Amino acid sequence: MSVSVNRVPPAADALAHLTEISTQVEAAVVLDREGAVQAATVDDERAARIARAALELFRQADAQRDQDLVQLDATLGDGSVFVVRDEERLIAATTGAGPTAGLVFYDLKSALRSLAAPKPKPKPRTRRAPAKPASTSRKKTDEST
């Protein structure tokens, strides 16, 4: 499987923010659903290898069940691997041994969310002016005259 590297500035910004807020993440790569690298905290060659392994890992894990896989983590002897996906892309990250998985997942999802294209706001519904209530007042007529 060949993996291309085509860095995307917003993805690089998201990873810069991720490594700033997360002390546990050692390396991270953002890739599209075909495996093309969009941003990475490592050089291109390593990023391509990470993307290839992450895509294979995710695809094989996804095939385990009928439901769609949304995230995974692998605990290894001296470190852990995390992969999270959204509609358009995946983010793969590695940590040292014994990470706080919940926090890492949260940070990775936040990074993906920051990359998602903002959804167009629904048009505000034009509100019709309330109908004027039928006038019940009548001019007072001096009927007494």
Added chain:
Amino acid sequence: MRARKALAVGAAIGSAVGAVMLRRRSGRSRDRVELYFDDGSLVTFAQGSPEAVPLLLHARELLAAARG
């Protein structure tokens, strides 16, 4: 009397240290993969299960690539 007390304390400390080391070692050797699906289900494949073999292989590749 004092020697017997020291022996008992030493044995207690030794067994506690041993228990911690054993737990750490067994925890380290238990590689596993946890999969989270969109219906909220979680599946864990531990080292030794047939499903875990290819997944752990790719995970190790990924970790090795990240560390150069």
